[in-house]
Amino acid sequence: MDWGRLQQAIGYRFAQPALLTQALTHRSHGTPHNERLEFLGDSVLNCVVAAELCSRFGNAREGDLSRLRANLVRQETLHQIAQALALGECLRLGEGELKSGGHTRPSILADALEALFGAVFLDGGFGAAQETILRLYAGALSEVDPNASGKDPKTMLQEFLQARHIALPKYVVVSTSGAAHSQQFEVECVIPELSVRTTGSGNSRRVAEQEAAERAYAEVSR
Numbered sequence: 001m002d003w004g005r006l007q008q009a010i011g012y013r014f015a016q017p018a019l020l021t022q023a024l025t026h027r028s029h030g031t032p033h034n035e036r037l038e039f040l041g042d043s044v045l046n047c048v049v050a051a052e053l054c055s056r057f058g059n060a061r062e063g064d065l066s067r068l069r070a071n072l073v074r075q076e077t078l079h080q081i082a083q084a085l086a087l088g089e090c091l092r093l094g095e096g097e098l099k100s101g102g103h104t105r106p107s108i109l110a111d112a113l114e115a116l117f118g119a120v121f122l123d124g125g126f127g128a129a130q131e132t133i134l135r136l137y138a139g140a141l142s143e144v145d146p147n148a149s150g151k152d153p154k155t156m157l158q159e160f161l162q163a164r165h166i167a168l169p170k171y172v173v174v175s176t177s178g179a180a181h182s183q184q185f186e187v188e189c190v191i192p193e194l195s196v197r198t199t200g201s202g203n204s205r206r207v208a209e210q211e212a213a214e215r216a217y218a219e220v221s222r
Contacts, residue, residue, distance in 0.1 A: 006090050010116070012132045016123050021092075023119035024112060026102065028094030034115035041118030044126070045073055048133045052141065060146045068144055072137065075207060076214075078110035081136050087112055100177060106211075107184060107203040153214035157189075160221060166193050169216060171209045174199065189216045196220055 003020060007013045014020045019037075027033040049072050053065050060068075071077065082088070088103035091112055102108050121129035134141070151159075158168055174186045186201045189212035196219055200211025 003090060006085065006087070009085050010120075010132055011135050012120055012124065012128060014119070014123050019119040019123050020116075023115040024087075024090050025092040026094065026097060026108060026112070028097040028102070029092040030094075034112060037115035037118035037122075038111045039118070040121060041114035041116065042073075044121045044129050045114060045117050045133060048130045049073055049137070051130075052134060052137075053144070056141070056144070057146045064146050068146060072140055072144070075106055075110040075202060076211060077140055078113045079106040081140070082109035082113045085113075085136075087116075105184060106201055153210050153217055157213045157217040157220070160217060161191070166191070169196075169213070171212065173205060173208075187212050189213050191216060191220065194220055 003017075003024075007020070022032045023034050023037050025033045027035060046069065049069050050065070053060070053068055053072075057065065057068075087109055091103050091108070093102045093108075097103075097105075097108070117129055117133055120132050161168055169189050169191045172188045172190065174188050176183050176185055178184045184201060184203060185205050185208040186199060187205060187208035189198045189200065189209070190196070196216050198212050198215035198219065200208045200213070200215060202208040202211055
């Protein structure tokens, strides 16, 4: 595990390597694991993103700011950033998670990234965490449009199909995995009339359906 590469990629070097180790340790591997750091990192991330949005969009309404923040801190965005960092290659997972592909699972990668933010906060303070988050979120923040529709993917897909008098999609749970407290859902979105079939995954059925719907919408609206 090349943690030196990871620290270079995030632009932060830990003074306390044990915090980095903990941030990259899934509960399936043993203790101390990263769940407490994930809890902390989630709060730090929300604060940093909220402050940045307020700074960038001084005239935006509270409701719009909340929507923008929700889009930026959701699992999918975290997963994309974690993938860009090749974070999965650095995770410490138990044998079961390794065999089931846990190093590529969106929920595990998103949680580990939040834990990493929490670890940076404890190691270097809020300023260090803020710099790290804004550095990694630079691309996502550059694409933020406060005037864009705040509709979720399922709603957008439904309205697109209704406008064209096409039957609404069906969402089917393809599989579930993991323990009861950390289940992973895989859901399929099917639009027979357009021969569209997409899948999504997440730590809840709702999250998985939204991801599948987003992929379906991208396909039918091209």
